[in-house]
């Protein structure tokens with residue numbers, strides 16, 4: 633018998649069905665699908681029609697409008713927290729720019745960002761970006777709640793839900809000059825709980841499977857990649873994989889735009905005791921997302937291959 637080739641496909645899970653309600657049979661089958669996807673791939677594609685194609689088109693137009701602003705204006709978006717604020721054409725990723733809006737589901741915070749970028753105001757950007765952030769946060773909330781329920785720990789959801797906050801990040805990649813398809817955002821896992829990524833028609837996002845194969849995430853206006861970050865892996869006591877991903881692009885296709893909603897937990901979170909047993913001894917102490925990121929960017933963290941283990945491993 634010849635060797636078998638495993639064909640990988642990131643699972644697609646439908647969040648658009650109106651029957652997806654707690655207690656329904658669809659709810660419990662979706663719980664199983666999500667759990668399987670996160671344990672196997674660390675991610676899944678959420679099909680989410682609640683966010684209209686019109687809003688999906690509008691948000692990418694708004695993204696273009698903000699990136700054409702002068703660099704000195706974009707650089708006014710500063711943050712004391714690592715990886716937030718404005719990141720422009722850094723040596724590790726010279727074609728990349730990122731603009732992050734902290735607490736993007738708050739209209740007040742969104743207005744502050746808009747006033748920094750456009751001192752004369754820009755209600756259109758404010759309305760579109762705020763409603764986009766809220767819709768993605770609702771998707772994240774439903775999906776994460778389903779994850780908790782899939783492990784039978786739904787009762788631990790409320791306290792975690794109460795400390796979640798969201799960063800909305802606009803990302804732009806200039807068109808490369810070289811013809812080779814090359815990595816433009818190095819492979820990594822995200823340092824937060826969950827991330828939802830939405831790409832424009834160019835695609836380019838790739839996810840690594842357990843056997844080391846890279847698979848492409850195909851872009852569609854109603855498709856959102858939900859990825860587990862380091863903290864969801866820790867929360868699950870290593871049942872869930874943190875999604876290892878990168879961006880690859882080549883010349884001739886124009887600029888790439890993507891948008892991410894990064895969900896953080898503010899305050900200490902711990903592995904639910906129900907996820908600890910003889911087969912699964914406790915692997916992590918309680919963890920704090922901001923503290924972990926501060927550790928991650930420190931010189932100390934560079935000494936370790938597995939910074940999350942170094943930060944909160946038992």
Ligand SMILES: O=C(O)CCC(=O)C(=O)O
Nearest residue numbers: 803817829837879890892
């Ligand atoms: O641009 C993308 O699609 C991915 C960006 C990313 O992985 C990140 O910002 O953490």
Ligand SMILES: [Fe+2]
Nearest residue numbers: 820821822877
């Ligand atoms: Fe990422």
